[in-house]
Amino acid sequence: xxxxxxxxxxxxxxxxxxxxxxxxxxxxxxxxxxxxxxxxxxxxxxxxxxxxxxxxxxxxxxxxxxxxxxxxxxxxxxxxxxxxxxxxxxxxxxxxxxxxxxxxxxxxxxxxxxxxxxxxxxxxxxxxxxxxxxxxxxxxxxxxxxxxxxxxxxxxxxxxxxxxxxxxxxxxxxxxxxxxxxxxxxxxxxxxxxxxxxxxxxxxxxxxxxxxxxxxxxxxxxxxxxxxxxxxxxxxxxxxxxxxxxxxxxxxxxxxxxxxxxxxxxxxxxxxxxxxxxxxxxxxxxxxxxxxxxxxxxxxxxxxxxxxxxxxxxxxxxxxxxxxxxxxxxxxxxxxxxxxxxxxxxxxxxxxxxxxxxxxxxxxxxxxxxxxxxxxxxxxxxxxxxxxxxxxxxxxxxxxxxxxxxxxx
Numbered sequence: 001x002x003x004x005x006x007x008x009x010x011x012x013x014x015x016x017x018x019x020x021x022x023x024x025x026x027x028x029x030x031x032x033x034x035x036x037x038x039x040x041x042x043x044x045x046x047x048x049x050x051x052x053x054x055x056x057x058x059x060x061x062x063x064x065x066x067x068x069x070x071x072x073x074x075x076x077x078x079x080x081x082x083x084x085x086x087x088x089x090x091x092x093x094x095x096x097x098x099x100x101x102x103x104x105x106x107x108x109x110x111x112x113x114x115x116x117x118x119x120x121x122x123x124x125x126x127x128x129x130x131x132x133x134x135x136x137x138x139x140x141x142x143x144x145x146x147x148x149x150x151x152x153x154x155x156x157x158x159x160x161x162x163x164x165x166x167x168x169x170x171x172x173x174x175x176x177x178x179x180x181x182x183x184x185x186x187x188x189x190x191x192x193x194x195x196x197x198x199x200x201x202x203x204x205x206x207x208x209x210x211x212x213x214x215x216x217x218x219x220x221x222x223x224x225x226x227x228x229x230x231x232x233x234x235x236x237x238x239x240x241x242x243x244x245x246x247x248x249x250x251x252x253x254x255x256x257x258x259x260x261x262x263x264x265x266x267x268x269x270x271x272x273x274x275x276x277x278x279x280x281x282x283x284x285x286x287x288x289x290x291x292x293x294x295x296x297x298x299x300x301x302x303x304x305x306x307x308x309x310x311x312x313x314x315x316x317x318x319x320x321x322x323x324x325x326x327x328x329x330x331x332x333x334x335x336x337x338x339x340x341x342x343x344x345x346x347x348x349x350x351x352x353x354x355x356x357x358x359x360x361x362x363x364x365x366x367x368x369x370x371x372x373x374x375x376x377x378x379x380x381x382x383x384x385x386x387x388x389x390x391x392x393x394x395x396x397x398x399x400x401x402x403x404x405x406x407x408x409x
C-alpha cells in the first residue's frame with residue numbers, strides 16, 4: 001500500500017520500564033482522527049483526513065491511489081479541486097484557431113454552462129451531473145441542435161482536463177449520458193424563379209452578389225470580400241483567397257472558413273455580370289486588419305461596396321437590403337408597420353450556396369468536386385447535406401436498361 005496512515009489520537013511512547021506503549025495525544029477525541037499520507041509523482045507529500053472509525057476507508061483510499069498511479073490515471077487532489085469554470089476559462093483563452101470560434105465557445109460556456117456546473121470541482125464530476133445539466137438545458141435552449149453544440153463545447157473542455165491530468169474520465173462520454181441529437185435540416189434549395197426574384201428585389205449595386213453566390217457558391221463574407229485580382233476571366237476561374245469578417249463589432253480580412261483558399265470555376269455568365277458591374281460601380285480600396293482587430297493592416301480592391309463608399313456592412317445589408325428583397329420575392333412575409341422583419345435563418349445568403357449545390361448535382365457533378373468548390377473540408381459532410389438532391393439511382397438504372405433494350409429491338 002502506498003504511503004502510511006497517521007493516528008492523530010494516539011502516539012507511541014517508551015515508559016520508564018523501557019516498554020513501548022500507546023499514549024493519548026492532546027488531540028484525542030477531537031477533530032479528524034486518521035491522516036492518510038503518500039508521496040505523489042511530483043515528489044511532494046499529499047494527504048487526506050478521515051474521521052474516527054474510518055480507518056478502513058483511509059486504507060482503501062491509499063490502495064486506490066496506488067492503483068491509479070500504476071495505471072497512469074492518478075489525479076492530484078489539489079488540482080482536482082479546480083472548478084470547471086476556472087479550468088474552462090483558461091482552456092478558452094488558450095484555444096487555437098479562429099478568434100470567432102474562441103469567442104463562440106466562451107459565450108456558450110458563460111451563458112449555458114457556468115451558471116449550472118461552473119462552481120463544481122473537476123474531481124467531483126460524475127455522469128449524473130452532466131445528465132442533470134443537459135436536462136436543465138431543455139428549459140433554456142429549445143433547439144436540440146444548439147444544445148448539442150453547447151454540450152460539445154463542455155465535453156471538449158473536459159477532455160482537455162483529462163489530457164492535462166486534472167480529471168480521470170470525461171463524464172460527457174459515459175454511456176448513461178444521452179447527448180442531444182444533431183439537427184437534421186433538410187436543405188430545400190430555392191428555385192431559379194426565387195433566386196432571380198430576390199435578385200430583382202435588391203438595389204442594383206448588390207444584384208451581382210446574387211450571381212456570385214448562386215453561380216459560384218461563395219459564402220456571404222467571401223462575396224463581399226471578393227477582390228478584383230481574384231478573377232481570372234481568361235482561364236475561367238475565381239480564387240477565394242479571403243473573406244470579410246466581423247469580430248467583436250469590428251471588420252477584418254481573414255482566410256475563408258476552415259483556413260483554406262480555393263479555386264472555383266467562373267462561368268461565362270457570371271463573369272459577364274461582374275464585368276458589367278465593375279463598369280457601373282468602381283471597385284474600392286479597403287484597408288482592414290488581417291485576421292484579428294489588432295492584426296496587421298492589408299489592403300484589398302473590393303468588387304462590392306456599400307452606398308457610402310466603404311466595404312459592405314453585413315448586418316446592415318441583411319436587415320435593410322436582403323430581407324426586403326426576400327419579402328418582395330415572397331420568400332418571407334412582408335414586414336408589418338412598426339415591426340422588424342421576421343427571423344429568416346434558412347433564407348440568408350447561404351441559400352444561394354444551396355442553390356449552387358443543387359444545380360451542380362442535378363447536372364451530374366460529383367460530390368468530391370462540389371465539396372472542393374464549396375470549401376468543405378470533408379466531402380462526407382457535403383454528401384450528408386446534399387445527398388437527397390442527387391439524381392435518383394432508380395431513374396439512372398431504368399434509363400440504362402431501357403437504352404440497351406431499345407438498341408436490341
